Amino acid sequence: MAVELEVNGRSALVDVAADTPLLYVLRNDLKLNGPKFGCGLGQCGACTVLVDGTPVRACVTPVAAVAGNEITTLEGLGSVESPHRVQVAFLAEQAAQCGYCSNGMILSAAALLERNPSPTDAEIRQALDGYLCRCGTHTRIVKAVHRAAEDET
Amino acid sequence: MSAECAVTRREFIATTGTLLVAVAIPTSGFAQTLPRSLGRNRRLDAWVRIEADGTVTVFSGKVELGQGIRTAIAQVAADELDVSLERLRAPTVDTAGSPDEGRTTGSNSVPDGGTAMRYACAQARELLLRNAAAHLGVDVADLAVDDGTVTASSSGQSVTYWALLGGRRFDAEADATAEPKSPASYRYVGRSEPRLDLAAKFTGQTAYIQDIRLPGMLHARIVRGDRAVSQIESFDDTHIRGLPGVVSVVRDGNFLAVVAEREEQAIAAATALRAATQWRSTPYPAGEDMSALLRKLPTMDEIVSEIPPGDTPVVRELEAAYSRPFIAHASLGPSCSVAEWDGEEMTVWSHSQGVYPLRGAMADVLDLPETQIRVIHADGAGCYGHNGADDVACDAALIARSLPNRPIRLVWSREDEFCHEPYGSAMSLQLAAGLDASNRIVRWRHDVWSCSHSTRPAGGTAGGILAAREKADPLSLPPVTDGRQPTGGADRNAIPLYRFADQRVIEHVVLDPPLRNSALRSLGAHGNVFAIESFIDEIAGDIGEDPIAFRLRHLEDPRGRAVIERVRQMSTVQAAEGASGRPGRGFAFAQYKNLSSYLAVVVDIDVDDNDGRTRVLRAWAAVDVGQVINPDGVRNQIEGGLVQAASWTLKEQVRYTNQRIETRDWATYPILRFSEVPDVEVELIDRPDVPFVGAGEAAQGPMAAAIGNALANAVGVRLRDLPLTPDRVAAALRASG
Numbered sequence: 035m036a037v038e039l040e041v042n043g044r045s046a047l048v049d050v051a052a053d054t055p056l057l058y059v060l061r062n063d064l065k066l067n068g069p070k071f072g073c074g075l076g077q078c079g080a081c082t083v084l085v086d087g088t089p090v091r092a093c094v095t096p097v098a099a100v101a102g103n104e105i106t107t108l109e110g111l112g113s114v115e116s117p118h119r120v121q122v123a124f125l126a127e128q129a130a131q132c133g134y135c136s137n138g139m140i141l142s143a144a145a146l147l148e149r150n151p152s153p154t155d156a157e158i159r160q161a162l163d164g165y166l167c168r169c170g171t172h173t174r175i176v177k178a179v180h181r182a183a184e185d186e187t
Numbered sequence: 188m189s190a191e192c193a194v195t196r197r198e199f200i201a202t203t204g205t206l207l208v209a210v211a212i213p214t215s216g217f218a219q220t221l222p223r224s225l226g227r228n229r230r231l232d233a234w235v236r237i238e239a240d241g242t243v244t245v246f247s248g249k250v251e252l253g254q255g256i257r258t259a260i261a262q263v264a265a266d267e268l269d270v271s272l273e274r275l276r277a278p279t280v281d282t283a284g285s286p287d288e289g290r291t292t293g294s295n296s297v298p299d300g301g302t303a304m305r306y307a308c309a310q311a312r313e314l315l316l317r318n319a320a321a322h323l324g325v326d327v328a329d330l331a332v333d334d335g336t337v338t339a340s341s342s343g344q345s346v347t348y349w350a351l352l353g354g355r356r357f358d359a360e361a362d363a364t365a366e367p368k369s370p371a372s373y374r375y376v377g378r379s380e381p382r383l384d385l386a387a388k389f390t391g392q393t394a395y396i397q398d399i400r401l402p403g404m405l406h407a408r409i410v411r412g413d414r415a416v417s418q419i420e421s422f423d424d425t426h427i428r429g430l431p432g433v434v435s436v437v438r439d440g441n442f443l444a445v446v447a448e449r450e451e452q453a454i455a456a457a458t459a460l461r462a463a464t465q466w467r468s469t470p471y472p473a474g475e476d477m478s479a480l481l482r483k484l485p486t487m488d489e490i491v492s493e494i495p496p497g498d499t500p501v502v503r504e505l506e507a508a509y510s511r512p513f514i515a516h517a518s519l520g521p522s523c524s525v526a527e528w529d530g531e532e533m534t535v536w537s538h539s540q541g542v543y544p545l546r547g548a549m550a551d552v553l554d555l556p557e558t559q560i561r562v563i564h565a566d567g568a569g570c571y572g573h574n575g576a577d578d579v580a581c582d583a584a585l586i587a588r589s590l591p592n593r594p595i596r597l598v599w600s601r602e603d604e605f606c607h608e609p610y611g612s613a614m615s616l617q618l619a620a621g622l623d624a625s626n627r628i629v630r631w632r633h634d635v636w637s638c639s640h641s642t643r644p645a646g647g648t649a650g651g652i653l654a655a656r657e658k659a660d661p662l663s664l665p666p667v668t669d670g671r672q673p674t675g676g677a678d679r680n681a682i683p684l685y686r687f688a689d690q691r692v693i694e695h696v697v698l699d700p701p702l703r704n705s706a707l708r709s710l711g712a713h714g715n716v717f718a719i720e721s722f723i724d725e726i727a728g729d730i731g732e733d734p735i736a737f738r739l740r741h742l743e744d745p746r747g748r749a750v751i752e753r754v755r756q757m758s759t760v761q762a763a764e765g766a767s768g769r770p771g772r773g774f775a776f777a778q779y780k781n782l783s784s785y786l787a788v789v790v791d792i793d794v795d796d797n798d799g800r801t802r803v804l805r806a807w808a809a810v811d812v813g814q815v816i817n818p819d820g821v822r823n824q825i826e827g828g829l830v831q832a833a834s835w836t837l838k839e840q841v842r843y844t845n846q847r848i849e850t851r852d853w854a855t856y857p858i859l860r861f862s863e864v865p866d867v868e869v870e871l872i873d874r875p876d877v878p879f880v881g882a883g884e885a886a887q888g889p890m891a892a893a894i895g896n897a898l899a900n901a902v903g904v905r906l907r908d909l910p911l912t913p914d915r916v917a918a919a920l921r922a923s924g
Contacts, residue, residue: 051451054449058451067391070397070520074600074601080520109390117386121390125386128382131569134569159862166519166860169831170834172830174826176861
């Protein structure tokens with residue numbers, strides 16, 4: 035079926051089964067790299083996108099369920115030329131090793147700062163608790179979120 | 188965070204397309220013999236080329252694993268050549284032309300690959316200067332170089348590298364006779380620089396193997412029985428072939444895969460095919476505790492260290508047994524490969540740690556000459572050792588060969604990754620010590636039972652690859668081997684750094700492993716250091732001596748003593764501040780491989796009285812990696828190592844019955860989360876006069892032991908079997924009343 039999506043401020047028409055997980059549409063039809071396949075089970079957070087500003091796991095979200103919603107991927111959050119402050123902060127803190135989890139970390143941190151501009155350490159850890167990092171860069175990620183919060187201008 | 192890593196928005200943009208970041212490189216000493224990687228790749232132009240457009244291309248054989256190696260080596264090259272980093276291009280490793288540097292493993296990449304690049308670039312610079320001297324009609328001694336522009340101080344005339352050589356190749360063999368520059372003259376080496384690849388990775392640019400999209404590309408999934416290798420008993424693909432988008436069901440003996448136009452179609456078809464397939468396999472040996480199992484299985488045994496007895500009588504004897512389970516690499520991104528067969532050449536993109544060894548193994552699997560196989564490295568998710576990367580590449584190649592001229596993208600499922608990766612081996616350890624009248628250890632026994640810590644494939648040993656044994660014409664498993672001293676495999680770090688008379692260390696390597704196994708970060712060092720550093724603490728406790736003082740009485744190595752003293756100074760805050768249950772503090776120390784980085788760590792933990800849950804609140808680590816080239820890069824590796832080791836130690840265990848692997852996803856194989864991660868503080872002892880060593884694996888063993896020691900201090904009971912789960916801790920609490 036034809037599904038019309040709003041992704042990163044642009045509309046896109048895709049012809050896929052209604053129950054196709056959003057992740058594969060974003061990666062394979064729209065050729066976006068931000069959302070990553072990590073588990074396909076909604077457990078790790080690597081596939082996260084923002085749907086109307088809320089972090090959602092694209093690997094377990096049927097594409098038809100978000101037709102008409104505003105979808106933002108890592109690319110839509112900011113670019114190398116015009117990065118979002120969370121992306122700037124992640125680079126400043128070198129808050130990654132392999133960087134595979136960074137997509138979910140950055141998007142969920144951006145969403146957190148939208149609803150809570152100056153989160154405490156505990157609030158950051160709580161907001162990110164459902165996002166897995168295997169390289170152990172958690173403490174840098176927390177520092178990056180603090181830095182982004184301070185850089186709110 | 189240090190100001191040296193502050194990045195402005197402008198710099199964020201400016202770093203794109205350039206190469207930053209550093210680690211350390213040995214600088215002292217002139218190469219008496221050719222560095223290993225240079226010896227294997229003698230052509231100078233295989234390492235460095237000056238392009239006509241004013242850029243410089245450097246070719247390394249070491250691959251990016253998230254450790255920043257690609258840019259680190261470019262940084263070394265820039266300093267040695269006297270060009271700015273912005274001019275450097277560093278293509279990915281490709282068997283079509285990159286130097287063959289074997290694998291990117293063992294914390295050896297900068298010592299090996301960086302040293303080779305340093306000497307290659309020093310020679311290139313020397314050749315360029317000779318050329319410039321002739322061109323300008325002056326002596327080489329009269330020349331100075333600034334960013335590739337060579338100027339004669341006498342005349343003021345200048346010429347650039349690209350004018351001298353641009354587009355033409357160096358026509359020389361690498362001989363390592365040009366002496367590298369002195370450390371004081373380095374511009375990039377020695378500074379914390381942001382890693383360049385992260386800007387692309389933080390914004391969703393094309394950066395990973397998963398981002399490769401080729402015209403006409405199809406999507407594949409594999410279907411495997413639970414145990415490697417299972418036999419297909421019955422299978423019916425008639426209805427599978429009719430499912431939407433299905434292009435092919437590929438069967439080659441017991442190798443089974445589906446190929447579809449779309450990824451979700453491949454996933455659906457694989458699910459259906461799995462349900463339509465019956466497998467037969469020998470049951471796993473299970474149903475008893477792993478430590479006992481390892482000690483019962485046939486082994487090959489070797490005395491790895493023996494120091495004859497002295498004449499001091501033993502007056503007190505202690506003995507203890509320790510263990511760790513099988514641990515999964517559990518990469519966050521399941522293994523992935525893209526492969527295309529054009530009828531003559533197989534081209535494979537892989538996140539393998541060694542594209543050349545993989546090419547050799549793949550040649551055996553496909554029964555093709557190596558000349559018809561090209562393997563290109565692309566970044567993947569962190570691997571932490573030998574995971575499914577090589578297997579998935581061979582899977583993809585087998586599938587691609589059945590569908591000529593259609594690129595195949597294969598991604599393992601999360602379950603494939605957890606069930607089929609080669610785990611880090613379980614280990615069982617028996618330690619015994621004898622003390623003399625002055626409470627000095629005068630007898631030491633260490634026995635370690637373990638499966639091998641490396642089953643990495645290469646040409647001639649491809650039988651370890653899953654598909655190699657599944658295909659209709661299967662290869663057989665190569666004989667069990669394991670790393671040998673001085674670095675060791677199962678016995679890595681089994682030899683204590685402490686000075687004991689009458690010492691004997693024996694490894695018992697299991698010949699028929701119960702589960703598929705290979706190299707996991709630090710190999711046997713995690714289990715051996717956990718055992719040694721736990722036992723030392725136990726002995727100190729038994730005689731009522733401070734455990735750090737007790738260690739220092741047996742440790743002569745001044746660098747070892749220095750990290751211990753430093754971490755003691757770092758952790759002078761009150762023990763376990765912020766604890767709510769039973770607080771405890773623990774210490775441990777090791778020199779990785781007994782010849783690499785020194786690390787001492789102190790942790791504060793908090794144990795919940797009700798459920799036995801142990802949380803690491805804080806960790807302080809002091810590290811000596813010799814010459815520190817990028818302080819932030821080293822800190823990142825150590826911080827990550829501490830956190831990952833805490834996860835292994837507290838939570839991780841591959842569980843299985845004799846029928847199936849039970850740990851198949853993140854719910855059944857939990858890892859440490861943000862709410863459980865300690866604050867970590869890392870200090871480096873810089874030794875500019877001492878050669879660089881790797882940092883990536885130093886934390887694994889000491890962190891495990893420090894947590895175990897803290898737990899013993901908190902609850903008054905020693906837990907000797909990893910992981911230190913709430914169930915085990917709660918049982919210990921109950922037993923101790």
